[in-house]
Amino acid sequence: MSGHSKWATIKHKKAKEDAKRGQVFTKIIKEITVAAKQGGGDPNGNPRLRTLLEKAKEANMPADNVTRAIKKGTGELPGVAYESYTYEGYGPGKIALIVEVLTDNKNRAIADLRHFFSRHGGILAEGGAVNWMFERMGVIEANGNKQITEDKLLEKLLDYDVKDIYQDDDGIFTITCNPRALDEVKKAVEEAGLKVTSAETELVSSHQVKLTDGDEQKAYDFLSALQDLDDVQNVYTNLG
Numbered sequence: 001m002s003g004h005s006k007w008a009t010i011k012h013k014k015a016k017e018d019a020k021r022g023q024v025f026t027k028i029i030k031e032i033t034v035a036a037k038q039g040g041g042d043p044n045g046n047p048r049l050r051t052l053l054e055k056a057k058e059a060n061m062p063a064d065n066v067t068r069a070i071k072k073g074t075g076e077l078p079g080v081a082y083e084s085y086t087y088e089g090y091g092p093g094k095i096a097l098i099v100e101v102l103t104d105n106k107n108r109a110i111a112d113l114r115h116f117f118s119r120h121g122g123i124l125a126e127g128g129a130v131n132w133m134f135e136r137m138g139v140i141e142a143n144g145n146k147q148i149t150e151d152k153l154l155e156k157l158l159d160y161d162v163k164d165i166y167q168d169d170d171g172i173f174t175i176t177c178n179p180r181a182l183d184e185v186k187k188a189v190e191e192a193g194l195k196v197t198s199a200e201t202e203l204v205s206s207h208q209v210k211l212t213d214g215d216e217q218k219a220y221d222f223l224s225a226l227q228d229l230d231d232v233q234n235v236y237t238n239l240g
Helices: 004-018 025-039 047-058 063-074 106-119 150-157 179-191 211-225
Strands: 083-090 096-103 124-126 134-143 163-166 172-177 195-205 234-236
Touching: 004 211, 004 234, 025 047, 025 096, 047 063, 047 195, 083 106, 096 106, 096 211, 106 124, 106 179, 124 234, 134 179, 150 163, 150 172, 150 179, 172 179, 179 195, 195 234, 211 234
Parallel strands: none
Antiparallel strands: 083 096, 083 124, 096 234, 134 172, 134 195, 163 172
8 A cells, every 4th residue: 555655654754844844835725725616615515625724734834824725716815727637657667656736837737747757767658557556545644652553453443444554663554444434534543542644535556566775765756856846736656
């Protein structure tokens, strides 16, 4: 599962570092605007917006920024019209990639992607080249404690649509579940005594690959730089 990968851990740490510099705000604001446009401005009736509000809170985004983003999405304030696009390709070591883009200028976004992939040794592929190996799932990360093991947590989550539970060497749990069950599984994890640090829907690959240490670092550098492109919202990979 992608939640077990080093890249997933690196990505979350990077997001926290970017948040300290305010670099993540723009991407969250764009997502909130689109979520409010598509599902309304009430988080109680818009699960995607509710998840993003929690993400904004974790990033210490000012409440005014959040409110303006929602109002731009609902049309209460003028704003930029963002459109979402998905691209597929390969990175260093032939790792499979899915790149989700949110942009107000598709031509600029695809030009930036083509330039990036060409310059950094990647390949943009035709639609359908790699998406067959990914599935949309709910992914929850939570800080564990010595009293709760994988087996004990599994017992507490038996009644929920959980696909997998994994605990890494640092004691951090990764729980993958049916995306429609994300909210209730998150609540159950918290009731089990764990602190949830991330709860989102992600594209998870069932065909993970391993690279040599040298190629692995090249892939991490590639993925990190790709994530920094202005129009790129999410990057998913089968790098294990």
